[in-house]
Amino acid sequence: MRYLRTARRGALSSCRPNGYPRRVDFVRYLVRPELWEDLPADWAELFGRDAPLGVEIGFGNGEFLAETACAHPEWNWVGFETSLTCVVKAGRKLAQVGASHVRLGLVDGRFALRELFADETVDRVCVHFPCPWPKRSHAERRVMDVGFALTLATVLRFRGRFELTTDVHSYAQGAASDLGDAGFQVSGPEELASVGPGSRYEAKWRRQGRRIWRLVAERGTKGSTLRTAEGTMPHARLGKPVTGDDIRAVVGLKDVWTGGAFVVKGAYLSSDGREGILRLFATDCGFEQQYLIAVRREDGATMVKLDGAAVPFRTPAVKRSVAAVAAALEER
Structure with missing residues (x-):
């Protein structure tokens, strides 16, 4: 395994x-x-x-x-x-x-x-x-x-x-x-x-x-169902550093669609305000998860990825939230 x-x-x-x-x-x-x-x-x-x-x-x-x-x-x-x-x-x-x-x-x-x-x-x-x-x-x-x-x-x-x-x-x-x-x-x-x-x-x-x-x-007739928790760990690399104000501004970001939703519930900054952790809630067809997205500086750029302290299943809502957070930070 x-x-x-x-x-x-x-x-x-x-x-x-x-x-x-x-x-x-x-x-x-x-x-x-x-x-x-x-x-x-x-x-x-x-x-x-x-x-x-x-x-x-x-x-x-x-x-x-x-x-x-x-x-x-x-x-x-x-x-x-x-x-x-x-x-x-x-x-x-x-x-x-x-x-x-x-x-x-x-x-x-x-x-x-x-x-x-x-x-x-x-x-x-x-x-x-x-x-x-x-x-x-x-x-x-x-x-x-x-x-x-x-x-x-x-x-x-x-x-x-x-x-x-x-x-x-x-x-x-x-x-x-x-x-x-x-x-x-x-x-x-x-x-x-x-x-x-x-x-x-x-x-x-x-x-x-x-x-x-x-x-x-x-069981008689075989059924079929759509699986959602698969694929690689979602992440994004931004070509610029972000500030603590940028990270805090993402709080409240949300998206809702048929079968899923996510919302950024809170932000926690490092002591120097250069990095942060975002707390999120997501649901996929009723399956609810709470997890963290890390925003970290690496070689003059910024990495946006799931934080290892609370690893969720890689469902569509989780992947979508990482991409949305990265896009919101990129636009700042």
């Missing part, structure tokens, strides 16, 4: 009888795909073996991943979460069972599934108890929608499986409709009376007497 320069709960300990993991053991499972030069990734190379590949989106505290890793060591698993606390807790559980075939990513799973996995390379995708986001104004935050169904149809192998577990029957029904439209053979949603994935949310909802629903969909 090339980089950019910049069991049930009670059964887990039986897989690793030598005791509880250290506090930093989770780090061994963490991957940083935003630093990878080549996307989609070669997961067989990353794991060091060719094996069936499973993905869990929204793994919570890692109960399902730890149990599955212990029960099925012949599989490679990748999990995605947006909470660092969840990544730490899941990593500790994996260290406790001694799993070596699981990786964790701190990134939106919808984006990750589309951008990090090549066509027809995934055997199984699981989503357990996603937030239903019932309000219409929150629809873009839902994991399951038409776009996600098309991503599944693209990255899953023929007859690969998608599994959804939820306590919201209407959410499962909507997912079944989207998956059916994308060419999947859908079974369910059906009530799950027995123990399901074993997550903390399942335990919580069962204590409250809620009904649990499960849906399984098998």
Whole structure:
């Protein structure tokens, strides 16, 4: 991999009888795909073996991943979460069972599934108890929608499986409709009376007497999706030096277009005012990123490039923002 320069709960300990993991053991499972030069990734190379590949989106505290890793060591698993606390807790559980075939990513799973996995390379995708986001104004935050169904149809192998577990029957029904439209053979949603994935949310909802629903969909027709996070690291070289006033003047620069937007939120100058860091926010079809652009002097010129302290995925909005900042500074 090339980089950019910049069991049930009670059964887990039986897989690793030598005791509880250290506090930093989770780090061994963490991957940083935003630093990878080549996307989609070669997961067989990353794991060091060719094996069936499973993905869990929204793994919570890692109960399902730890149990599955212990029960099925012949599989490679990748999990995605947006909470660092969840990544730490899941990593500790994996260290406790001694799993070596699981990786964790701190990134939106919808984006990750589309951008990090090549066509027809995934055997199984699981989503357990996603937030239903019932309000219409929150629809873009839902994991399951038409776009996600098309991503599944693209990255899953023929007859690969998608599994959804939820306590919201209407959410499962909507997912079944989207998956059916994308060419999947859908079974369910059906009530799950027995123990399901074993997550903390399942335990919580069962204590409250809620009904649990499960849906399984098998890929039929192959889909296609547009990937955006690829290409080289964006940068620009200006043929002149810029001043601190020039850098501050860029704050507020923004652009909005169908499917994306960016805005420069703030500027931080060096002590001599000759260089600076710009803080930006960007969105690509709902995938949000915050990052930094560095404005530095080099040999009498000025370099405008992403700062290594907060490297984002190289999406169209990020690339567009670097070019726009460079153009604004050039015009000063």
